Amino acid sequence: MKAAVYTRFGPPEVISLHQVPKPRPRDGEVLIKVRATTVTSAECAMRRGRPLWGRVILGFLRPRKRMRRLGTELAGQVEAVGSKVTRFGPGDEVFGFTGFRLGANAEYVCLPQQASLALKPATAGFEEAAASVDGASTALHFLSKAGIRPGHRVLIYGASGSIGSYAVQLAKRLGAHVTAVCGPSNADLVTELGADEVIDYTKQDYSRGGARYDIVFDTLGKSSFARARAVLGRRGRYAVTTGLHNSLLSLVTPRVVTGMSVEKNQALQLIRGLLEAGQLRVVIDRRYPFEHIAEAHRHVETGHKRGNVVVSITQAD
Known part of the structure; x- marks a missing residue:
């Protein structure tokens, strides 16, 4: 599968698409085929290795291996589930947040079923759902x-x-x-x-x-x-x-x-309801194909985006 990867801190050009092994869900995990993800200001800062104190988590000289795939927001379809998963099933359309696991800027991602994940609003497309998380x-x-x-x-x-x-x-x-x-x-x-x-x-x-x-x-x-x-x-x-x-x-x-911790699961249910009722507008500034994710980073880094910047991931079914 393809994933957006960066192996050194720097400008948008350090991030590019790589072929990496497709993950397999463990007993309590769901495998999600990602249809849309986003690029945020926080991820641009991570890519630059800023602020410097953040490198305690990111890696001092270069990104730690587990931090090299960015992306926190996603929307997609559950392709497979582990043997102990009860919340979701294959074919479910979901949206959610990876947190410090990152990795949403990829064609597939595995998340624990108890992660910040919910059924996608029926009235929202994948791009709008990903940008609402x-x-x-x-x-x-x-x-x-x-x-x-x-x-x-x-x-x-x-x-x-x-x-x-x-x-x-x-x-x-x-x-x-x-x-x-x-x-x-x-x-x-x-x-x-x-x-x-x-x-x-x-x-x-x-x-x-x-x-x-x-x-x-x-x-x-x-x-x-x-x-x-x-x-x-x-x-x-x-x-x-x-x-x-x-x-x-x-x-x-x-x-x-301050935001010492943000509980996402309950919020996702409320957001889902507001979107389905047409009571919350998702503002999308620009949409980019996965192959142009570096350009998405470049735009976000200007500091002048309106709302959200979405990256669409098109895959052969």
Whole structure:
């Protein structure tokens, strides 16, 4: 089978398709024929070996062998199951998240049946399903952990990205007044997704405005608690998806919410229901064939993607 592999840290060109052995499911595993996967900002950082402290996990001089196949989101069909699998059967269409196992950028992947995996929404194609996994579940996790309530004023920094585009929609569904921070070219998009107000970050610093917020959700890790604190209400919280400093800061103040762990399985069931009901929009910026996955990395690395970047994997049936 083909898999996207990188054996050294560097630019998008270090990743290419290799022929590798097709995996076989163990007793408690399912073998999935991958139909669609994604390229995320986090995976681009991993490919570069950044941040440097992350190399404790990735590998110091070059990627560890088990980390050389990237990809965390997928949608596809179950081709075979192990003898102890009860959740799924051959032919099931599924979507899910590999976590630190990675490996979704491949024609096939094996996952434990208890992994973050669910039946694919009947109304969504493979590309839309794959692109709904991590961004939507992460947005839901952070908003919930920050204690969102109806009537809350929520500011979402990076509102046009994968996590941000879902955060805008979910915050509105949860009854919040949403202020979206993004570039001018994405103002119409976030308004369509439900934002009540839009701040153009190229013209205005949100932290110097007169408004107060119950939650500032930094989906990019490019702001800071010091900036957000100026506009947070007395019990307001700053939620941020990345950064070792932020994770350490969360240990000393309950006003900083970080993602020490994100439970995906329950979130996938909720996402599935929202997609089937037509109550959640999947924003796909660009679609690439598997053979052009390096180009997908190159586009994501610009930092200007809208929503999600999907990679389609076409296989002979």
